[in-house]
Amino acid sequence: MFPGDGLASAAALGLHHLVLAMPDLQAQIANGVVWLDKRAVSQGGSNFLALDEAGKLAALDAAFASHDDGIQSFVLTLRYHLGTAYYSAPAIKSAFAYTGSPQPDGFADFQKRPA
Numbered sequence: 410m411f412p413g414d415g416l417a418s419a420a421a422l423g424l425h426h427l428v429l430a431m432p433d434l435q436a437q438i439a440n441g442v443v444w445l446d447k448r449a450v451s452q453g454g455s456n457f458l459a460l461d462e463a464g465k466l467a468a469l470d471a472a473f474a475s476h477d478d479g480i481q482s483f484v485l486t487l488r489y490h491l492g493t494a495y496y497s498a499p500a501i502k503s504a505f506a507y508t509g510s511p512q513p514d515g516f517a518d519f520q521k522r523p524a
Contacts, residue, residue, distance in 0.1 A: 410469070411491055416500070417501065419495050422500065424494045428487065428491060437479070440479060441484070469484060473485075
């Protein structure tokens with residue numbers, strides 16, 4: 410989900426270990442892995458990890474779009490926690506010129522998703 414694009418990837422930073430260690434996510438992770446592995450088999454792979462990059466992206470896209478078995482909630486939760494850890498990592502924060510608060514009250518005019 411966070412390949413780096415010129416910066417260190419989330420995997421290279423070991424951020425998956427942080428997420429895997431979160432006790433509140435254990436059941437969701439187990440169910441999510443089962444769903445992704447089933448999706449990988451339907452794509453001709455033996456499991457999610459055996460898919461190539463394009464196959465993994467296709468499986469994640471399907472998960473984002475699905476309403477089956479709580480998978481959408483899983484990938485959204487995973488993206489949230491990985492994104493928070495990724496952009497909080499010192500190696501990533503230091504790549505950006507400004508790391509302070511955008512303003513004291515945040516972005517009041519951007520509270521909703523773009524239309």
